Amino acid sequence: MSASNARRPYKRPMGGWWRKNPYFVEYMVHEGTALFVAAYALLLLAGVFALGRGEAAWNSWLALLRSPPSLLLHGVLLLGFLYHTWTWFNIMPRTLPPILIGGERVKATTITRAGLAAALVASVLVFALAARLAS
Amino acid sequence: METFKADVAIVGAGGAGLRAAIAVAKKDPKLKIALISKVYPMRSHTVAAEGGAAGVVQAHDSLEHHFHDTVAGGDWLCEQDVVDYFVAHCTEEMVQLEHWGCPWSRKPDGHVNVRAFGGMKIERTWFAADKSGFHMLHTLFQTSLQFPSITRFDEHFCVDLLVEDGRAQGAVAINVASGEFVMIEAKSVVIATGGAGRVFRENTNGGIVTGDGMALAYRHGVPLRDMEFVQYHPTCMPGTGLLFTEACRGEGGFLVNKDGYRYLQDYGLGPAEPTPRNKAMELGPRDRLSQAFWYEQQKGRTIEGIHGSAVHLDLRHLGHKKLRERLPQICELAEEFMGIDPAKAPIPVRPAVHYTMGGILVDGNCASPLPGLYAAGECSSVGIHGANRLGSNSLSEICVFGKVAGDHAADFARSAKSAPSATLQKQADAAQMRALSLVRGNKGTERISVLRREMAETMERGCGIYRLGDEMQKTCNELENLRERYKRVKVDDTSSVFNTEWLLAIELGYQLQVAQAMAVSALNRKESRGAHQRLDDYKLRDDANYLMHTLATSAGDGPPVISYGEVKITHLPPGVRAYGAAGEAADAASKAKSAEGKAP
Amino acid sequence: MKRSNAPIFWALFGAGGMLSALIGGVLVIITGLAAPTGMGLPGDTLSYAKVLAFTQSWPGKLALFVVISLFLWHAAHRIFHTLHDLGIHAGLVARLLCYGVAAAGTLASIVALLQVA
Amino acid sequence: MKAAPRTIRIEVLRYRPEQDKEPVVQGFDVPFTDDMSVLQGLQYIKDEFDGTLSFRWSCRMAICGSCGMMINGVPKLSCSTFLRDLYPNTVRVEALAHFPIERDLVIVLDDFITKLHKIKPYIIPKEPRALSQGEYLQTPEQMAQYEQFSACINCMLCYAACPQYGLNSSFIGPAAMALVHRYNLDNRDGGRAERDPYVHSEEGVFNCTAVGYCSEVCPKDVDPANAVNINKTESAKDYFLRFLKPKGAQA
Numbered sequence A: 001m002s003a004s005n006a007r008r009p010y011k012r013p014m015g016g017w018w019r020k021n022p023y024f025v026e027y028m029v030h031e032g033t034a035l036f037v038a039a040y041a042l043l044l045l046a047g048v049f050a051l052g053r054g055e056a057a058w059n060s061w062l063a064l065l066r067s068p069p070s071l072l073l074h075g076v077l078l079l080g081f082l083y084h085t086w087t088w089f090n091i092m093p094r095t096l097p098p099i100l101i102g103g104e105r106v107k108a109t110t111i112t113r114a115g116l117a118a119a120l121v122a123s124v125l126v127f128a129l130a131a132r133l134a135s
Numbered sequence B: 001m002e003t004f005k006a007d008v009a010i011v012g013a014g015g016a017g018l019r020a021a022i023a024v025a026k027k028d029p030k031l032k033i034a035l036i037s038k039v040y041p042m043r044s045h046t047v048a049a050e051g052g053a054a055g056v057v058q059a060h061d062s063l064e065h066h067f068h069d070t071v072a073g074g075d076w077l078c079e080q081d082v083v084d085y086f087v088a089h090c091t092e093e094m095v096q097l098e099h100w101g102c103p104w105s106r107k108p109d110g111h112v113n114v115r116a117f118g119g120m121k122i123e124r125t126w127f128a129a130d131k132s133g134f135h136m137l138h139t140l141f142q143t144s145l146q147f148p149s150i151t152r153f154d155e156h157f158c159v160d161l162l163v164e165d166g167r168a169q170g171a172v173a174i175n176v177a178s179g180e181f182v183m184i185e186a187k188s189v190v191i192a193t194g195g196a197g198r199v200f201r202e203n204t205n206g207g208i209v210t211g212d213g214m215a216l217a218y219r220h221g222v223p224l225r226d227m228e229f230v231q232y233h234p235t236c237m238p239g240t241g242l243l244f245t246e247a248c249r250g251e252g253g254f255l256v257n258k259d260g261y262r263y264l265q266d267y268g269l270g271p272a273e274p275t276p277r278n279k280a281m282e283l284g285p286r287d288r289l290s291q292a293f294w295y296e297q298q299k300g301r302t303i304e305g306i307h308g309s310a311v312h313l314d315l316r317h318l319g320h321k322k323l324r325e326r327l328p329q330i331c332e333l334a335e336e337f338m339g340i341d342p343a344k345a346p347i348p349v350r351p352a353v354h355y356t357m358g359g360i361l362v363d364g365n366c367a368s369p370l371p372g373l374y375a376a377g378e379c380s381s382v383g384i385h386g387a388n389r390l391g392s393n394s395l396s397e398i399c400v401f402g403k404v405a406g407d408h409a410a411d412f413a414r415s416a417k418s419a420p421s422a423t424l425q426k427q428a429d430a431a432q433m434r435a436l437s438l439v440r441g442n443k444g445t446e447r448i449s450v451l452r453r454e455m456a457e458t459m460e461r462g463c464g465i466y467r468l469g470d471e472m473q474k475t476c477n478e479l480e481n482l483r484e485r486y487k488r489v490k491v492d493d494t495s496s497v498f499n500t501e502w503l504l505a506i507e508l509g510y511q512l513q514v515a516q517a518m519a520v521s522a523l524n525r526k527e528s529r530g531a532h533q534r535l536d537d538y539k540l541r542d543d544a545n546y547l548m549h550t551l552a553t554s555a556g557d558g559p560p561v562i563s564y565g566e567v568k569i570t571h572l573p574p575g576v577r578a579y580g581a582a583g584e585a586a587d588a589a590s591k592a593k594s595a596e597g598k599a600p
Numbered sequence C: 001m002k003r004s005n006a007p008i009f010w011a012l013f014g015a016g017g018m019l020s021a022l023i024g025g026v027l028v029i030i031t032g033l034a035a036p037t038g039m040g041l042p043g044d045t046l047s048y049a050k051v052l053a054f055t056q057s058w059p060g061k062l063a064l065f066v067v068i069s070l071f072l073w074h075a076a077h078r079i080f081h082t083l084h085d086l087g088i089h090a091g092l093v094a095r096l097l098c099y100g101v102a103a104a105g106t107l108a109s110i111v112a113l114l115q116v117a
Numbered sequence D: 001m002k003a004a005p006r007t008i009r010i011e012v013l014r015y016r017p018e019q020d021k022e023p024v025v026q027g028f029d030v031p032f033t034d035d036m037s038v039l040q041g042l043q044y045i046k047d048e049f050d051g052t053l054s055f056r057w058s059c060r061m062a063i064c065g066s067c068g069m070m071i072n073g074v075p076k077l078s079c080s081t082f083l084r085d086l087y088p089n090t091v092r093v094e095a096l097a098h099f100p101i102e103r104d105l106v107i108v109l110d111d112f113i114t115k116l117h118k119i120k121p122y123i124i125p126k127e128p129r130a131l132s133q134g135e136y137l138q139t140p141e142q143m144a145q146y147e148q149f150s151a152c153i154n155c156m157l158c159y160a161a162c163p164q165y166g167l168n169s170s171f172i173g174p175a176a177m178a179l180v181h182r183y184n185l186d187n188r189d190g191g192r193a194e195r196d197p198y199v200h201s202e203e204g205v206f207n208c209t210a211v212g213y214c215s216e217v218c219p220k221d222v223d224p225a226n227a228v229n230i231n232k233t234e235s236a237k238d239y240f241l242r243f244l245k246p247k248g249a250q251a
């Protein structure tokens, strides 16, 4: 492209791109679940620190955990995690090489369902383990 | 003006142009190639071909069969020596494409599969589902990317050839993005600009198929050969003209009229059998099928819709699974454009213009009478299609003769010297002035769209499936008139950047000249042969007077001068073109005769 | 062409994402809802003794470490990209802020877990 | 029998570099019939109202890949998007997102063409074969491995759908990656090692954040997101395991 010619390609700005399409809004929301994941990790970390500082510190941490704001916060966290789980397995078919069973390619919805089922099974197992450790 | 010094300039980057470019690059990596195309190569209309490409592979098939089908299909207006070369090289080219990655459909054992096609005695059509042209074009384009000697001029619109010392020495093109002109000097030039179906209204061709290269060569005195032969494809979408490939019938589809009757059996193509038989019924040649439609329409046995009459292409009996597997693109087209699921309902279809058999006169080496100028692909008339092309022969043609053109253009370039740039520059400047006069100070009054529509309408009236002397005469007159009006064509867009209206105006100029060559050639052929069928006093083939090629030579502003050239007949003398049971009987008879001849 | 080092971060992101998708929810339920309230789990699940015993065990330490660090790396990677998506290409700053926090959190978790002797 | 044509409003984002500082919207009322596509609507505008409107098109049958544009904010082929489905709302047409606008609905494609050259999208034979040896054998199963990725018509809808490409155009992007994958998976090809450096590079697959919209809009079911994301895994595997490999193979 010589400098003298009449071409003047116009670059459109990207600002606010994610507001322009519901698909992108959803994408940003599911990316946003990262904040919940981080928050939960930091809560756990704080708990371990409290534990390290002895029984008294732990008990006040526990009291905090039992307070209504904490329960509310965890309720919200739970929703975030569930949304993360849902979207994670929704994208999964796009990230896996084709899986063939009996010569037929496994459908995307089947993969998503299998992922969600795996999450359910894993969750039940973890919960059962927690219950065993606690009793 | 920017200039580029090439050894070989190739105008057109469809299947033929790309194959030629690769041939040159492989022949001699030192030759600089300029590959010019008004669209990005992968947009070229080869992309739209669905059915497949011919090449003999089966043990019970033979080159002689392919030869016979082609020559008889072309109603004996083929150059038989060229057809000989053609059939002998098709398969090799198909294998070459395979080596370059073309995903030809396969048999379970991993060998390439072939399907049946209209007018072909034995299955020999290589296919990539029903996207054969798409895969061929992308394979060729992508393969071409590995050759550094090919310089592409994508979206460069060729406005003229440079002719100096009585030979072709380059081309002038508009860089569409900037509106600037480029002069490409070359020692030889290959034209591979595709067909001209767009001079008609209802057609299967893309918007870019406007006969540019034919007009370019014609303006420089190269005759256009056999332009009256324009193929109607029998199964197209009413209104848009979009194509439902012949493979629909190859796979076993039926054509039925409004009563659900397989009417082809009434036109010498029977007997009607439930499964496809080669060269019979739905697998008859295109001209016959389109003609049968015309008669059904006259008899009032067609289905009337908002886009005129239609018959039904019935694929329901093939079942959902086979349809998805073998004809996915057809399913898509029917569903998206017409809201029809071919597994559940028949598809309304009608004939539309599909292919230009004629083109730039070239010999078997793709050389035109103008030294240094070569042509290949649909824009050329190398002599293999005669009066009617067989489906799947042209995709093979673009490979076989794309290579031939490239090879010979390379040889020519190696032995030629280029003319002094200054004289070429003068020509290029003149071409630039001519093209620019359309946008600079244009005081025209004639709208492009109006002229284009009138051209297409008159072509359809005069040069349709069936033709009448006085109608053709009228069309010739109207075209003369349109060319006169074209001198006052109006272009509103005066900008330089991507000025498509300007290009449309130039294309219209090309189209009008090509249309005129078609109409005048048609008017002068006083017989019926292949795709040229007259209903006046010349209903029959007339080998005594018209076993000849029509040559239309430009006479400036006026209509072309028509002359005739001999047809090369090597070993298959003109015979009866029969299909269906009649064809088989004729075959048997000729076999018996030759057996008799051989008997001691 | 310079090879990208993204695989390191991407692998951590993926591992954390998968782990949180599989059991993140149930962990929130256990540690944040069921155990503190005693609904579904014994009321003393989070008693000092029990939690201490769990955290003193090597499997317990390992589990906590994996969850905390992978969750952090997962989140850091996503947040880093989201900043980019929002047009904040702070480059090194954003990188430090995101992956730095994750690294620091990972280190902190090691320290904290080792403290619980 | 012919119903009176209805009229639909088409708003086109126009940009004429020689006269517009930035793009402007121009509206047209276009009569249409049920079988008319958005492309035909634009052709009507060009023929009847304003010859200066510029857009690319050719095949009209969703195979040449030239007529992509944003239609009501979504990247689509205008030749296979029908006005009947958009009526009675106004149709808003704009050049494909994320590409520079050359003029009106025409985008600058240079970037993709450069990428095409870089990815070496041709068979680099595993074992050379002479024409006389006939075709390579390839079973339908072997073909099925890559077939979907060979269906790309280079329409660029996926690039217009991918925000990561919009944010950083040096990203190789979905269609080019699909093509890399297509050749890598072909049993006739042995060129992966030559293509890998680009895939592994900073311009390669890791720019993708698995938005997935590219596959959503692809008119040919190529699923380019799949190609990109499978190659993330492959690339990461290679990153960590390259030192274990016998020799070479490192970028």
Ligand SMILES: Cc1cc2nc3c(=O)[nH]c(=O)nc-3n(C[C@H](O)[C@H](O)[C@H](O)COP(=O)(O)OP(=O)(O)OC[C@H]3O[C@@H](n4cnc5c(N)ncnc54)[C@H](O)[C@@H]3O)c2cc1C
Pocket: B011, B012, B013, B014, B015, B016, B017, B036, B037, B038, B039, B040, B041, B044, B045, B046, B047, B048, B049, B050, B051, B052, B053, B054, B132, B133, B156, B157, B158, B159, B192, B193, B194, B195, B204, B205, B206, B208, B209, B212, B213, B243, B245, B354, B355, B376, B377, B378, B379, B391, B392, B393, B394, B395, B396, B398
């Ligand atoms: C819908 C359809 C289906 C078909 N199916 C089959 C089939 O199944 N089997 C078969 O054998 N045949 C088929 N055909 C015919 C066959 O596809 C064509 O004849 C063949 O592809 C033509 O190839 P080409 O290279 O000559 O031209 P094209 O592919 O049309 O290429 C022309 C090239 O020239 C360039 N060009 C034109 N004018 C200019 C200019 N002024 N300046 C610069 N560049 C220019 C264009 O940009 C383009 O690159 C079909 C045709 C159609 C329309």
Ligand code: SF4
Pocket: D151, D152, D153, D154, D155, D156, D157, D158, D159, D174, D175, D178, D214, D217, D218, D219, D220, D221, D222, D223, D224
């Ligand atoms: S991958 Fe799909 S959307 Fe992208 S260019 Fe290819 S066909 Fe178009």
Ligand code: F3S
Pocket: D161, D162, D163, D164, D165, D173, D174, D207, D208, D209, D210, D211, D212, D213, D214, D215, D224, D225, D228
């Ligand atoms: S939209 Fe873009 S971010 Fe990845 S999955 Fe597709 S390339």
Ligand code: FES
Pocket: D057, D058, D059, D060, D061, D062, D063, D064, D065, D066, D067, D068, D077, D078, D079, D080
């Ligand atoms: S015009 Fe060819 S894809 Fe739409």
